[in-house]
Amino acid sequence: MKCGFFPALKSHGAKTVAIFIVLTVVTSNLCFALSGPVNSPITVLPIDRAKFLAGQKFDFLVEVKNAAATNIAVTVNGTDAERYFGKKAVAKLDGSIASYRINDVAFMATGALEIAVKAATNDGPAFRSVRYAVVSDAAPKRAKNVILFIGDGMGLQARQMARILAKGITEGKYNDLLEMEKMSNTALITTSGYDSLVTDSANSASAYATGHKSVVNAMGIYADSTADPLDDPKVENIIEIAKRTRGMATGIVSTANITDATPAAMVAHTRRRSELNFIAASMLDASHRPDVILGGGSQQFLPLSTPGSKRKDDRNLIEEFKALGYSFSGTKTELKNTPAGAAKLLGLYHLDNMNVYLDRAMLKDPKVLKGFSDQPTLMDMTSKAIAALSQNPNGFFLMVEGASIDKQLHVLDWQRATYDTIEMDKAIGIAKEFAKKNGDTMIIVVADHAHGASITGTYHELDGKTGREAVRIYAESIFPTFADRDGDGFPDDPNPSVSLAVQFANHPDYNETYKFKQEPTVPAIMADGKAVANPKLQGEFQPGNIPSSDPSEVHAADDIILTAQGPGAEYFNGVMDNTEVFFAMVRALGLDGRRGLK
Amino acid sequence: MKKLIPRFTGIFLGLLLAGNVLPGGLQQERAVPGGEPPLFLRTARAAPFWEAWTRPPATPLAFEEMYSGASALGLQLSPKLKSLEGRRVSMTGFMAPPLKPTLAFFVLTQVPMSVCPFCSTDAAWPSDIVLVKLSEPVNSLPFDQPIKVAGTLELGTQIDAETGFVSLVRIRADTVAKAE
Numbered sequence: 001m002k003c004g005f006f007p008a009l010k011s012h013g014a015k016t017v018a019i020f021i022v023l024t025v026v027t028s029n030l031c032f033a034l035s036g037p038v039n040s041p042i043t044v045l046p047i048d049r050a051k052f053l054a055g056q057k058f059d060f061l062v063e064v065k066n067a068a069a070t071n072i073a074v075t076v077n078g079t080d081a082e083r084y085f086g087k088k089a090v091a092k093l094d095g096s097i098a099s100y101r102i103n104d105v106a107f108m109a110t111g112a113l114e115i116a117v118k119a120a121t122n123d124g125p126a127f128r129s130v131r132y133a134v135v136s137d138a139a140p141k142r143a144k145n146v147i148l149f150i151g152d153g154m155g156l157q158a159r160q161m162a163r164i165l166a167k168g169i170t171e172g173k174y175n176d177l178l179e180m181e182k183m184s185n186t187a188l189i190t191t192s193g194y195d196s197l198v199t200d201s202a203n204s205a206s207a208y209a210t211g212h213k214s215v216v217n218a219m220g221i222y223a224d225s226t227a228d229p230l231d232d233p234k235v236e237n238i239i240e241i242a243k244r245t246r247g248m249a250t251g252i253v254s255t256a257n258i259t260d261a262t263p264a265a266m267v268a269h270t271r272r273r274s275e276l277n278f279i280a281a282s283m284l285d286a287s288h289r290p291d292v293i294l295g296g297g298s299q300q301f302l303p304l305s306t307p308g309s310k311r312k313d314d315r316n317l318i319e320e321f322k323a324l325g326y327s328f329s330g331t332k333t334e335l336k337n338t339p340a341g342a343a344k345l346l347g348l349y350h351l352d353n354m355n356v357y358l359d360r361a362m363l364k365d366p367k368v369l370k371g372f373s374d375q376p377t378l379m380d381m382t383s384k385a386i387a388a389l390s391q392n393p394n395g396f397f398l399m400v401e402g403a404s405i406d407k408q409l410h411v412l413d414w415q416r417a418t419y420d421t422i423e424m425d426k427a428i429g430i431a432k433e434f435a436k437k438n439g440d441t442m443i444i445v446v447a448d449h450a451h452g453a454s455i456t457g458t459y460h461e462l463d464g465k466t467g468r469e470a471v472r473i474y475a476e477s478i479f480p481t482f483a484d485r486d487g488d489g490f491p492d493d494p495n496p497s498v499s500l501a502v503q504f505a506n507h508p509d510y511n512e513t514y515k516f517k518q519e520p521t522v523p524a525i526m527a528d529g530k531a532v533a534n535p536k537l538q539g540e541f542q543p544g545n546i547p548s549s550d551p552s553e554v555h556a557a558d559d560i561i562l563t564a565q566g567p568g569a570e571y572f573n574g575v576m577d578n579t580e581v582f583f584a585m586v587r588a589l590g591l592d593g594r595r596g597l598k
Numbered sequence: 599m600k601k602l603i604p605r606f607t608g609i610f611l612g613l614l615l616a617g618n619v620l621p622g623g624l625q626q627e628r629a630v631p632g633g634e635p636p637l638f639l640r641t642a643r644a645a646p647f648w649e650a651w652t653r654p655p656a657t658p659l660a661f662e663e664m665y666s667g668a669s670a671l672g673l674q675l676s677p678k679l680k681s682l683e684g685r686r687v688s689m690t691g692f693m694a695p696p697l698k699p700t701l702a703f704f705v706l707t708q709v710p711m712s713v714c715p716f717c718s719t720d721a722a723w724p725s726d727i728v729l730v731k732l733s734e735p736v737n738s739l740p741f742d743q744p745i746k747v748a749g750t751l752e753l754g755t756q757i758d759a760e761t762g763f764v765s766l767v768r769i770r771a772d773t774v775a776k777a778e
Contacts (some may be wrong), residue, residue: 296671299725304755307665307724307766308673312757318671330670348670351725369669370726411712526695527742534710535742551712557603 015413017546032482035065041065041126042117043224047194048130050212051579053586053592054110055136056241057105058212060085061231063225066118069100074100078456081115086384087301094121097225107134108594110417111535135583138590139568146568146585147386147431149180150262152201153406153417153422155450156561161414161500162421165491167481172351177428180445183565189581190559191304191449195223195559201406202273202577203450205265209237211582214490217447219261220269226308229272229493238585238592239266241289242397245595249291249343251391254419255354255378256403262448266290268397276300284320291344292388292398294320294381298330298348309352321346332376335384343391345384349375351477356416357423358494359520378402378420382427386434394588395440409451412523413493414502415516417453430556435566441538442566442588446581450558452505459501459514467514467540506546507553511539511583524551633726656688656748661708661726664767673725675753687769688748689728690777695741699771702732703758706769710742728759731766736774742775 012172027037038048043063045070052058060081070091074081082089085105092099107113113132116454118125153157159178167176194204206212206219212235215223223234240247252263268282280300280426283289301317302309318384322328327342329335335347350372354360359368360375371567382400389396402424408417428445457477461470472478481498482491495516508531510523517537524531524544531551533541544552562581564572568588571580602683622639659682694705706728729748748772757764 004659036656075683250731306672307675307755308668309755310722312762312764350670351658351668351673352722367662414721525710525712527710527740529695531712532742534712 002091018218040128041067041121041123042119042128043225044115044117044128044130044245045224046132046212046235047132047222047254050130051133051135051583053136053211053583053591053593054134055106055245055595055597056211057106057234057236057593059101059235060105061222061233062100062117062119064098064121065101066095066096066121068120068122069093070098070186071120072098072100073376074172075116075280077113078116079509080523099224103233104133106593107132107273107598110134110136113490128422130494133212136594137583137587138548138592140589141567141570142590143442143567143588144396144438145390145441146444146589147435148273148397148399148585149402149424149428149445150208150399150429151180151402151405151421151441151447151449152185152256152262153409153449153555154402154447154560155422155558156404157453157455157502158376158409158417158421158447158451161418161453161560162203162425162495164480164486164500165418166422166425166489168482168484169386169479178425178433180425180563183443183445183563183569185412185569185572186566187562187564188559188575189446189562189578190314190575192514192557193405199449199557200261200273201448202261202265206237207578208448208581209239209266210235211579211586213579215271218271219265219271219273223271229270229275230278232269234261234269237269237288238397238582239290241586241593242589243288244597245591245593246589248589249389249394249396251292251380251386251396251398252286252295252401253288253292253381253390254396254401254403255356255423256291256293256295256407257300257353257399258295258296258348258405259297259300260353262401262403263295263399275550279312280311280317281315284317284324285363291392291396292351293326294335294345295387295401295403295452296348296350296352296354299351301348314492318346318348332375332380333373335376335380338384340387341391343388345388349380353407355404356408356420356520357490358416358419360418362490363518366517373481377490378423378427379430379571381385381431386431390434395568397585397589400424400431402427406448406451408556409453409519410562412504412507412553413517413520414453414500419490419494422490425524427499429534440567442564442568442585444562444564444569444572444581446537446562447560449579450556452507452553452556453502454505456501456503457499458477462497467512470502470514475503477501491503505556505592507542507544507545508548508551509533509544510542512542522551523553526551526559590592618621647651647713654686656686657682657685657688659751661689664726664728668725673766679751680753682751683753685751686748687751688746688773691728691747692743693724693730693741693745694727698778699733699759702735703763704730704732704736706730706745706747713750727765727767729763729768730774731768731770731772740776742757745771746775746777748773 045061070093076084089102116129118459193199194213200216202219206214239250259276261273264279267288268279299310303314303316326346328346347451404420405417456475481496508524510533529550571584665673667674691706692710694711749769752768
């Protein structure tokens with residue numbers, strides 16, 4: 001007996017048509033699975049496939065392009081959205097864009113949701129539906145505290161450079177691993193925002209802080225179509241949830257301006273990370289005011305009238321924090337002298353970004369430090385932060401950023417970047433010591449995105465070769481000679497006889513020297529709107545391979561590594577989206593977003 | 599063969615047309631105003647020429663001499679800087695890429711700028727910058743070579759009405775030229 005479809009067809013022509021139909025169906029299915037970006041006149045924010053913690057507050061916004069009228073019909077699982085949320089929507093028509101917005105709402109029940117939107121456009125009726133997931137999971141063994149370490153730009157290769165420099169390698173085996181590598185769980189993290197493949201630090205830190213993706217330069221919001229950087233629909237972040245639902249202590253520590261993207265994203269809500277005046281003032285809002293704020297960037301806290309200030313008003317935020325009971329410190333000495341019982345700390349140790357470890361703690365060149373000769377290390381700041389926050393019986397959330405790993409990779413200075421990675425690793429060691437005492441702290445170490453840095457081999461001029469001929473590849477890549485004779489965990493000399501050959505997949509025009517730069521020196525400068533090689537550096541000219549408008553090496557879309565330990569760390573496994581870092585933290589803490597809702 | 603020529607011409611024209619219509623051919627709007635042509639191609643003339651005969655000599659001032667101290671609580675203006683307020687000084691530095699070519703001021707920096715804070719929303723100015731005021735716009739100087747500015751020193755916080763740019767140290771320039 002003949003079975004199947006084709007043999008039943010009699011003619012050749014019919015067979016060809018049948019094959020064509022089957023092929024069309026199969027390929028169209030493939031196309032559907034890989035369909036390009038959604039091209040609908042209706043934008044729903046939060047976006048399709050957004051995931052929420054039950055009770056997590058957010059602003060709901062629908063925008064319709066080319067709208068014919070303001071009336072937009074929205075349902076949540078078939079119920080009218082206004083009835084579902086128990087709140088009236090604000091409907092507007094601004095030019096050709098109609099909007100429908102309900103602020104400050106939350107999903108109380110866990111499970112799947114379908115949002116359906118109907119609107120009238122000038123091209124006829126439009127329809128869009130998106131799906132949300134609402135969760136409220138708790139780890140079997142709860143964590144009381146979470147410490148999130150973010151090595152900015154610390155891709156896999158940046159970790160490995162730190163391992164080579166700090167621990168060394170003998171006959172192919174590493175002498176030891178980094179603190180961040182000796183942790184129970186590892187996951188691979190994808191980093192894209194919802195607008196583009198390559199993220200910036202605001203966007204990715206926002207994913208960790210809120211569990212929601214955002215767009216480049218944005219934090220704690222979904223981007224609407226208006227130009228105003230402060231009106232975009234917000235999503236509640238971990239500091240707000242930790243304070244609102246449990247009265248936990250919270251802290252942010254960074255070696256950058258404390259208003260820089262990563263620490264700012266733990267707190268603030270803005271479409272534009274450059275709203276630094278706003279971000280600094282926003283840190284005073286009771287809903288997300290961190291108990292510990294340590295880093296650089298006092299320029300955003302000083303009144304306009306003070307030389308060095310970058311505020312455009314006469315607010316003195318340092319005095320405002322002091323009035324709220326914060327102990328202020330402006331130097332390492334002052335930080336050390338902060339009373340042990342102080343639970344609220346504001347420490348700003350530089351007008352701008354703090355200097356990198358190599359310059360501030362080892363080379364100490366006055367020309368580079370420009371008067372800031374008494375800055376604390378990330379270890380100092382981390383241990384003071386933990387001491388202050390751990391006084392809260394409800395536990396704490398602390399974010400610590402190694403900020404200049406990124407800033408130094410941007411300028412192709414892998415040595416300065418690596419010393420800062422080692423510095424963060426030592427701060428992680430301090431956190432692990434604390435966690436060991438009670439076993440109720442989850443520690444996460446993650447980057448926010450990668451850079452195009454790769455370890456090609458080693459570099460030395462011992463046989464008289466220089467430049468590219470001295471880049472040692474394969475069997476010639478004899479092990480580097482970094483040494484830590486004083487036992488401080490950092491190699492004594494950043495420029496030993498055999499160093500690494502680190503090369504970058506993307507870069508502006510620059511002159512490659514292959515050697516450590518005694519003073520921080522940028523690879524390219526701006527001239528007539530174009531990045532050109534910095535003439536101060538003499539070396540082999542490398543023509544840029546990115547747009548000439550950018551004078552820096554740029555972020556890579558490469559996945560990054562996350563390591564974690566402590567209660568709740570079992571959540572991290574396999575390949576995960578960056579928003580899952582948020583869900584891992586609230587799950588470990590067992591935070592219920594529905595508590596404390598009005 | 600004769601028939602083929604118009605056919606190929608048709609295909610060729612069709613391809614040209616398609617190239618213009620396809621999304622790949624659309625020019626994306628650029629956020630960075632890097633491509634603007636220089637509007638002023640003459641050398642800087644910051645003041646009328648006859649002023650040169652009446653000018654007092656300029657006291658050289660280096661970037662490192664501007665501040666005697668810095669801390670998280672602010673910069674301390676050096677005694678030398680304060681003593682030169684209202685007097686004629688000269689400084690050598692680099693001209694930062696201007697916000698737009700029509701502005702009658704530019705920013706003088708100690709080292710050439712590797713970022714363009716006027717173009718990029720995230721890039722920040724260093725703390726030790728000097729705003730150079732001109733009597734007319736200038737856009738003909740190289741950004742990657744040192745220039746020498748001479749003029750009257752002004753101190754104190756000031757906000758530029760047009761751009762919102764905040765400055766602390768300013769030179770009302772009478773001479774702007776390539777440094778020797």
